[in-house]
Amino acid sequence: MMAAANAAREILRRLHEVMASKSGAEAKLGQVVRIVAELLTSEVASIYLLRDGMLELFATQGLAQSAVHVTRLSMGQGLVGTIAATREPLNLAEAKEHPDFAYRPETGEDDYHSFAGVPIVRREAAIGVLGVQHREPRDYDEVEIEALQTVAMVLSELIHGAGLVDDAQAARARAASSGPLRLSGLKLVDGLGRGVAVFHQPRVVVEHTVADDTDVERARVYSAFTRMREQIDTMMGQAEFAGGGDHHDVLDTYKMFAYDEGWARRINEAIETGLTAEAAIERVQARTRARMRSIDDPYLRERLTDLDDLSNRLLRIVSGQLGTAAKSGLRDDTILIARNLGPAELLEYDKRYLKGVVLEEGSLTAHVIIVARAMGVPVLGRVTDLFAQVSDGDELIVDAGNGALLVRPQAAMITSYEAMRDVKARQAEKFAAVKDLPAISRDGQRVAILMNAGLADDAQALDLTGADGIGLFRTEFQFLVSATLPRRERQQALYRTVLEAADTRPVVFRTVDIGGDKAVPYLQEGEGEENPAMGWRALRLALGRAGLMKVQARALLEGAAGRTLNIMFPMVSEPWEFREAKALVEGQRALLARQGHDLPAHVRYGAMIEVPALIEMLDVLLPLTDFVSVGTNDLTQFLFAADRANPRLADRYDWMSPAILRVLRRIVREADAAGVPVTVCGEMGGRPLEALALLALGVESLSITPAGVGPIKAMVRSADLGSLKAQMTGWLDAPGVDVRTVLAAAAAAQGVELG
Template sequence: MALQTAAAAARAILTSLHEIMASRSGAQAKLNQVVDVIGEKLDSEVCSIYLLREGMLELFATRGLNQQAVHVTRLAVGEGLVGTIASNNETLNLAEAAAHPDFAFRPETGEERFHSFAGVPIVRRERSVGVVAVQHVERRRYEEVEIEALQTVAMVLSELIANAGLIDEDDSLGSGMHMTGPERLQGMSLVKGIASGTAVFHQPRVTIEQIVAEDIEAERQRVYLAFDKMREQIDRMASQAEFGVGGEHEEVLLTYKMFAYDEGWGRRINEAIDSGLTAEAAIERVQQHTRMRMRQIDDPLLADRMHDLEDLSNRLLRIVSGQLGTAASLGLKGDAILVARNLGPAELLEYDRRRLKGVILEEGSLTAHVVIVARAMGIPVVGRLRGLRGKVREGDLLLLDGTQGVLDVRPTPSMVETFETRFAKNRERQAHYATMRDTQPVSRDGKRVAVMINAGLRDDLPMLNLTGADGIGLFRTEFQFLVSATLPARERQTRLYRDVLDMAGDRPVVFRTVDIGGDKTLPYLRHDDDHLEENPAMGWRALRVALERDGLLKVQARALIEAAGGRTLNVMFPMVTEPWEFDAAKAVFESQVAFLKKQKKLLPEAIRYGAMVEVPAIAEWLDVLAPKLSFLSIGTNDLTQFLFAADRGHPKLAERYDWVSPAILRFLHRVVTAVAPFGTDITVCGEMGGRRLEALALLGLGITRLSITPASVGPIKELVSKVDLGEIRAAMDGWVKNPPPNMRAALTEWAAYHCIECD
């Protein structure tokens, strides 16, 4: 090839293409000129352009093949070399085209004498809308500079054919079912439920409006400034307390910094600008090259690093274009499934709940803040979908099964039909449960069971009336802290707590004091030291934080006491490990009562104090602690992972423990037995109580107070109505003493024998 650099080759072509695009010729005439220019500048014997029309790739213009084949030769997406390029959105560079397994000979083109072949996709808004290909008689692989020149040309062609209306916009922006075919991805179930919708990226890709640069030096300066800003952002992220030092977070940030300061990356973008591209187009050109390399990488660790570079490219592109907002700021246009690497709770709350149907995350864990909020919002979430952005495109139709942790991308019509049938049955089931709103959960032998809801947001409150729940058994006060940029003022806290009590009316509300710290780090609440917690769930969190930062607990105590003036206040302390912690926390509240009494403020009629059973050590103190308590709540989520020493957020351990394991049931039985002489109310307020089989086991242990997600209230009410508590308690007593080989199987068999449907 006479031209020595990709920049020189592409620049020569771009100059000619700019003139062609500016001419008054028709679209077909322009394409005919384009293939001639490319063929001449690249010294290529054949240059052809295929465009996607009505789902088929049609030969629109060629230099070197038979002209009679134009608008006659058509290939399905995935058919032949051209169809493979469009389907996989990747480049092919072959010394012998016929040797490729996807080669499809078309005699009308007269291409039998040509051996070498190279083709690149023409991409518009992340989808292949065509292919530009070159061929030679000589058997040879094309040089890198030629491929890069073709890729640059393809970007300009994308703009030309879109402006000329040569492609059906639906082909590039529709469901994409014919673009890459259906794909099923398996992840981790984070929030249960099923949903369908189109893929919307939380950080939407930037739409590049101008490709050809008018002032190359000006474009170069824009990229330099964007690089400086991006590096500042990465450095700032690295210095934030929540990332700390050491561990996986630091490794990720070090990789980010390595790419952010990589001179080779910047040099490649500069070379693309030299070829005549705008800053945005140059970044996208280099990014396309990165994506192709990613598809060829088998090493998962190296592939992850390439995904990091893809992520940084998106960040750089947003900075240089000034398009910094998330999809929430743009507004959702229809039913949507949100796609993100990770997400914060405040970011999730920015979205329109009427249209946001589900969330899929490349990362995510069961204890992530966003998962807690999503569960409260009733939005299904699937996480741990590695390489998600490389497999899902904006606008793809998605079927999300949050129960199984499965995502179907670009489903076939039959898959959609099956899903809709299942969705309809699910709606029927929910409608049936909704009819139980005014039904009291009374067992077959006439025992009343209390079924309450967990909440944490003001928007959760209408669910009290919609479900007919007996009250709020757990109000997570930390949600207000998690979604705030600064520590919520006392007045703001008081307003929220008063609103909650007003909405609940005569029904009880149990306020859990703030459970932050550890894995729920707040940027405005820092550690006194720089130590990174290796086990944050068992670290500086919950009551431990509140007692050390007693100003935080004092403000919350005063807010709760003032909000409950003239009513009963139920307050619960999380992660109590020893009696002195409960005593210290209660003393903070009592001191605020004394202060407000002097101020002649309206005080609560009564304050009922409770503690959460999460740390197993508390079981050794129940004879001492129970007499001091009005109630006890068992948080099965944390309790279970502490009992099993199994981090719920770890992908290899998340499914290792079973809520109906004899170890857990025996522990709970021990707690129930220990507090029975004191008449202390016991509630299970973890996820365990919202699952029918697990709830059956809890009823068998003598636990008749459950606080669960609003969506679980109907199913649990129905379960209660079908159970004879005496019978299940007799069975459970036997199993606790002499556990069967498989407790879950034994419970399931018992339920089936008594015609009780479980999960």
């Protein structure tokens, strides 16, 4: 094949001539396959078009001409049908070994081994497929696949202009039935919402792909970049971001991509091959999306999501199609539909009408989730085929807590939703009534109900929920949403803000837990680990990067001046790690004292018990600590050797298993004997029945999500913990007892409120 740039440029030049000729549409397609076969040195080049719901061989160079208009495949059938159904390219050295291969003897393709194909897409629907074949087995270069995708863009324009495929027919081919539907997704922000479907941004349809003048197209892109950057700068200058904070950190990363010269260069290189500005942006965006699909790391995927969001913004500017749902304004209760959403774009919506967000992609680490949580908007993500199943204006119900989207709900579904909403409202009223009351059981036992947090805004939930304090403040959130290592002054300001919001209530700061699956671009250690949860992360990384930990230690000490500072170290595996971490903080404390800085009135040190090995060393660890916290999420996965992120294992191991309960009982007993208070953090403590089990083991302090404070407090106030403690001892000592079943029965007999 000729040099990459020259091949792409020559293909587009020749296609431009074909588009401008007076030949009929079928003749033009015949010319296209000959050009593709020649310039990609392919023995076969073929075009299939969607006709009457079937993919019909419409033009070919290399296959039997008698098969044209005869060979037909349904969506999802064969390699061609698979490409059309998934809208994803295929690159195969041995086509016949693919499980979806379908043999068509009339085409005469017996002698060909390798195959590469790409979808021809218009308005989010596959309207055809372009493929090439070779006799010899070979993998196609990325440059060749990109060249095919560029040709497919031009073909989309040609096919639409000639009326060979009806856009509406293509949309119907991938649309679901018009009846009610339930789609599953991932809970990103909990909550219920009902409204009509509004698409955040109907995709800009690129009508002209081949440039007449590349200099003009380059100037259009430069102008669009300037305007887009001005928009981002203006947004960051708005009053609500002037004081910094988490939202500002998110937008700062967003701005970094807007000014990325590498991105601009790739778009200009695409224009150099002969594409229009719009087609070049879309071509580079398609490559970004392909990379997103191949990257497992959630942090890197989120960075590419930001870039995808900016690509959409740039495409709207350069095409003049600037209207978004936010710009036109929401007038009714709305469920916003998007493939992905940038944080800046969500902030443009009127939250009075925004009742929910549903994303075809999305992840728990997405920047937009931070913003949505602050806005109080439920978000459901990872909804497969969202755009195929939902139409603009459809009535929707989002039940993010149960991971469900109800599309075009029937009357019974709406009634059920309204009942759920009423129940939640009544529960909220009940929890509000006990908000300011202590969590004291019926037999007089006091339980501390603390909350987990990670953002400056989260501290405001202390007053809203009636929590006794913050039992786990995840300091790594500030690191994860920042494009660079947060400076000491910014860290210090965050810690001071949180302590001031908490007032006299305790706050436990967990030192930074990054690395592993919480990768940040400015720390490259541990990349590509096979088992990131058990790798170079948390305290291991912090001790290995002493400079990072010293900066955080100074920020914590300065931010807590005049107050009590509670510092907790994550993922302690052996007592020496705790000693070393404590000594590092004490060294910074002594340094600040010598420099005359104001210091905390008291500093208390704690350890997270998450690694099973540490349980065997509690007799050595506990005398060194002022408190300990049990991280049930990591402790459970390490005990059972079960990756909690693996969906196949998500429900396999029960928190009410005697194995985990016996381990927790041992920790509580040894800590009590040493006079060291124990708090349980993690999801286990936020579930009423599981929390009741913890209290029956002797746990007296829980740190949970803010939403769980009310239900857990109500549960505590309705329980007789003394009798349950005695029963729990018997259950765990007797073999074969189903603790979940017997505890639920005992709670029901007591009338314990489990929600």
